[in-house]
Amino acid sequence: MTRIGIIGSAGRMGHALVAAIAAADLVHAGGIDKGGDPTALAVASDVLIDFSSPHALEATLDAAATAGKPIVVGTTGLEERHHFLLDDASKDIAVLQTGNTSLGVTLLAALVRQAAASLGPDWDIEIVETHHRMKLDAPSGTALLLGQAAANGRELALDSHKVSGRDGITGARTAGDIGFAALRGGTVAGDHNVHFLGEQERISLSHLAEDRSIFARGAVKAAVWLCRQRAGRYGMEDVLGLPA
């Protein structure tokens, strides 16, 4: 039976993961939080799942690569340098990183890509996300993932078209921008709305997470799948057999 080690085990997602591992009849190999030893955890596990902090990533990837164990990274707030670290580790081990491990958002990303490609550049794209008051990063990893899907559909680079958190005299909207707005409050597990705004008509594609158990189930499914993969970089669409 697959032994799963958790980075960020005492957190909200850590608790949800422990429940999902038990529900899937798998083995919880242990967990660490800030100050814990990722090397010992990697040795004791068949696969690692990391839902913690970007600050943990470098040491966690080193531990996974040294022990030769695959890793699912769900932590958000990652910067370009973290993606270089992920690319580097994926030369030696199987690495799956995603801003959202749910089935629903993975499907939504494919739909957003298709809609962006079909509607064309005359339709403005705005992404609105709502999360609980404790969330540390914005825009959410999911919003960025959906923005990337829209940019892929339009065959353009998200970095040069991303506009986040407008305030003040912003001027008129630039054609081709992909806008992001973040709301924070209460206990919302994660709502994402992708708006396509055209001339006299609008389309909105949405995903509403009712409980973070959906992320935990997806992460556990991904971890089991990842144990059978070669070294490389993967996404949830690979696990679920959906288009990227």
Ligand SMILES: NC(=O)C1=CN([C@@H]2O[C@H](COP(=O)(O)OP(=O)(O)OC[C@H]3O[C@@H](n4cnc5c(N)ncnc54)[C@H](OP(=O)(O)O)[C@@H]3O)[C@@H](O)[C@H]2O)C=CC1
């Ligand atoms: N991809 C997805 O589908 C999802 C991603 N997330 C992301 O997962 C992450 C965690 O979310 P959540 O569980 O709500 O957050 P919490 O704050 O509840 O938990 C984070 C945990 O990580 C631990 N941690 C912090 N720094 C380190 C470190 N350097 N090394 C090891 N452990 C550390 C914390 O320990 P301590 O208390 O000791 O600091 C804490 O137990 C966030 O980035 C969030 O956005 C969340 C849900 C779904």
Ligand SMILES: O=C(O)C1=N[C@H](C(=O)O)C[C@H](O)C1
């Ligand atoms: O911090 C959270 O809670 C969540 N984080 C992820 C994100 O940043 O998109 C996924 C989910 O929306 C919950």
